[in-house]
Amino acid sequence: MVGDNNLHDIRACVFDAYGTLFDFNAPLAARRARIGPAADRLSAVWRQKQIDYTWLRSLMGKYADFWQVTGEALDYALAVCEVDDPALRAELMQLYLALDAFPDARPCLEALKGRRMRTAVLSNGTATMLTAAVNANTLTPLLDRVLSVDACGTFKPHPSVYQLAVDELDAQPAQVCFVSANGWDAAGAAAFGFRAVWINRAGAPVETLPFPPVAEIRGLDELAGLLPSQPEE
Template sequence: MLEKTRPKVLFFDVNETLLDLAQMKATVSKALNGKEDLLPLWFSTMLQYALVTTATGKYEHFEHIGAAALQMVAANNGISISEKDARHTITKSFRSLPAHPDVKPALALLKDAGYTLVSFTNSSNEGVKEQLKNAGLTSYFDEILSIEAVGKFKPFPETYTWAASQMNVKPEACMLIAAHGWDVAGAIRAGWRASFVSRPGQQEFPLAPKTEIIAPSLKKTADLLLTYK
């Protein structure tokens, strides 16, 4: 069997891949009068309108889109939430998320093995820096990148091209590690390698190209990457 070569740079999605959204979902559920069944709809609405924002040539902070999605879902279920309250709820929740238990051990292994680690997120520059600081993850990363600089959300191809250029590497030297099928699909179609972390409730997109690594945890992903030469 051929030995697999190391990617030059490992790019990590942040929300859900590194950070546990359970605490945030509890807060959003409270804002929706305890209707937990609306949480998947809120999250998918947020992602949908992030794509709509980019597709129509605009940019808004991801947290603001999340707040707008919360207002929309609430309104459709007879719940009134002001823009101010929605933004406070989403911003505070996003920025205080804890890391999944497997994250720090995995990042430490990869960093010790000499990999270049970069966080790469749809969150704003200010938002992701606060997220990583509050989760105790800042020191693991060589660079912290937000799509805010390019003004388009993942999975638009321009975001991956921009991130590779920021690290001065070719697309084929990049590997995205993410728990979202849409993000993995976007990276592969932009010429990157990819690893899918199958967090609970997450699935690969069946119509996307084959993913190089599929693992149930970030720790298992790191173990596999340590075998690369």
């Protein structure tokens, strides 16, 4: 645990999508035999460049949606790994539309809905990408909102992105528990005023920024134990 774990007045729980609810390594895992030894490196470079390009485009004021950014990042990763296979590229992009949810995602969301907690996804992904992933894992009944940064034309961790959840859920920032497996995203949410919970699946050190999460957990199965049994009205 880190920070001040005070989550008794939470009215809504907002989740990041990629790496938090959905496994972004799934496309490469599905094509590992075809790609060979470069699969792990390709997956890691793809993900890192995907994040890098969102930050760079935000700083440059040159927004492009996450589908385009994901494709650009994949092109870079394929070049780094010296993989020249247009058909594979097309397959990996399509697989990204139907990412597997982590095994603990559904039980977590079911537990929160059982407590009448409002739930949402807030992601860099486009509405099309997010809807596809949610539908592929039949999570639609467990989510009150699916929110894309397309609505504000910039990426996390810009404060305007987190404001989307406040506006849609009609809650004050301190009444929102924001859950992310990305340490930088948890820090951005905490800086905005959310009660951020960081899912540290990899056992990484906490980001050395002055915006710590209120709690650190190893999986979504630990989240319900931190939250009130029923949200305050």
